[in-house]
Amino acid sequence: MTAAPMSGRKAQAARNDELILQAARAVFTADPGAPIAAVAERAGVGISALYRRYPSKEALLQKLCGDGLKAYIAVTEQALARDGDVWEAFAGYMRGIVDADTNSLTIKLAGTFQPTEELYRDAMRSGELATAIHHRAVDAGVLRPDVSVADIALLFEQIASIKIGDEERTSQLRHRYLSLIMDSLRAPAGHRPLPGPPAEDDELSARWSPSA
Known part of the structure; x- marks a missing residue:
């Protein structure tokens, strides 16, 4: 209809x-x-x-971040629904999140406003999905097991921090460095042990508190 x-x-x-x-x-x-x-x-x-x-400005920030979370959820659900090669599904998820650019909002807006209950629910859902696609890749033996869900989240933020030239040039560079990162994430390979423990979930979520 x-x-x-x-x-x-x-x-x-x-x-x-x-x-x-x-x-x-x-x-x-x-x-x-x-x-x-x-x-x-x-x-x-x-x-x-x-x-x-x-x-209010707060309402506008809540809307922006809510839309970002919904985009993250949609990309991840699509990747999880993909049959066939698990690594290609995971790589598609990584590329999709970089293209959606939801992490630019995290970098700049975390802690600048009070999240709503809907934002908390969507954040929980996005976390569940990120964990699901991560575990599927590890269980299939295609993602190195010493990389955590939080590691991936912070890698997304590092890529989102790349802003050079216009939108097209920025996208080119982000995908260039994503490709380098993906090579380092894939298993099996002779990777050196990673130094230090990964970030904890509470370390990441604490940034969204206005008092952080």
């Missing part, structure tokens, strides 16, 4: 919302302390139109 087309007013509101979210992502990943007025200016919408949709 085809959805009925939106009215002109609703279509404009939807366009404005997309412009606001794109602008907010760009503004806040560049400067988490930027005022919400900077988002309205970048989006080319009036501040009143922005406030009608998002009553």
Whole structure:
């Protein structure tokens, strides 16, 4: 069944919302302390139109991170549903998360707002999925067993920190270094033991507390 087309007013509101979210992502990943007025200016919408949709900067940050979590969940579920070569499914998951660029939000926005109950639920779901795809790869003997789920999360953040040139150049470089990383993750191979213990889950999650 085809959805009925939106009215002109609703279509404009939807366009404005997309412009606001794109602008907010760009503004806040560049400067988490930027005022919400900077988002309205970048989006080319009036501040009143922005406030009608998002009553506060906190609400806008919650929406951004909620969308990021949902993108992470969708990519990981798709990888887990993939049959056949386990390593290729895991590699597809890694590439998909890099393309979704959800970790740019983690790097810049962790600890800058109070997460909602929905965000906590989605974060728990994303963690469960990350653990599932990680364990499947280890159990299949294709991912080196001394690499933890937290190790992978921090590798994603390191790749997301690469921002050189325009979006196309940044994507090229991120995938270049992802390929190097993937070679180091694959088992079996004559890897040297990793120094020090991996990050703990509570070390990663503590960053989302506004007091962190």
